[in-house]
Amino acid sequence: MPGHIDRMAKTKKTVTLGLFAALSLGIYAFESLLPPLFVIPGIKPGLSNIITLYCLKRFGKKEAALVLLVRILISAMLFGNPISLLYSLTGGFAALGIEMISDALLKGKALHLTGAFGGMFHNMGQLLCALFILASVSVLAYAPYLILAGIITGLFTGLASFFLLKIKIPEQP
């Protein structure tokens, strides 16, 4: 029965994506336990971007967006507040958007560059959000620091997901 197999495949995909969302959430929780790296708010490793990039490459755009959305919503419910949800959403989807564009431009190669653009746009998205929430242009003074930090951490997460993609995950029969 092809319909049955279709449904099986769909269920399997849902479960796999759910697992990746949980993994991403775990990494996010771990990261939030780390002490702040720098005195400027918003500078952090962005390790859960590894999972977002991995899902984008392995499953596709829609699936990556879904995993990201689930991670952001649950993390806001567990550790955050409505304002931090707003920051996460703008940052996360700005990053995913540019990662899709960059990955298409690079034809799937040089994932570290895609990661760097993602990190940069994540921080720029959050800065834009801060600009509206705080209604003050003085936060723009943080822009060079945040962009630079985004590029550096993005290079790292891009490389990390590149090596993660090399690992063959055994298929369950």
Next chain:
Amino acid sequence: MSVLSGKIKKPSTIMTAVLVLIAVSCLVCIFRKQNDSGKRVNISSSGTLLATINLNSSTEERVYTVIPATADHEAYIVEGVLTTEEHYNVIRISREGVCVTDSDCPNGLCIHQGIISSPDIPIACLPNRLIISIESGEEINTDAWTY
């Protein structure tokens, strides 16, 4: 060089160049110095300017508390320490500069920023929507910032 003479075929080359360009311009922005004379401290919460205090060598040491806006009241500033409200930032201003000495925010980044005395970097407390920035009396070179 083949990259300069022929057509640039690799998109990764262009994108690396773009990234390097952005990174270098960020570094230039960070290390560019601004002159500071006749400075003022601006304290604002949720975009409302609550107080402007002159900062110079004759500034006396003072402590203020900023209470962010809630559903019940607007944001306000009082002199002295007031930590009975739900959210607060205690600010100390002295001739050396301005710093946040106490806050109820979860990560305390505003306290860790220490004393600031130049317009380069403001103190921001995102949970309490507080911005403390220093404004130099002279006009800031507007060609450096594009708002």
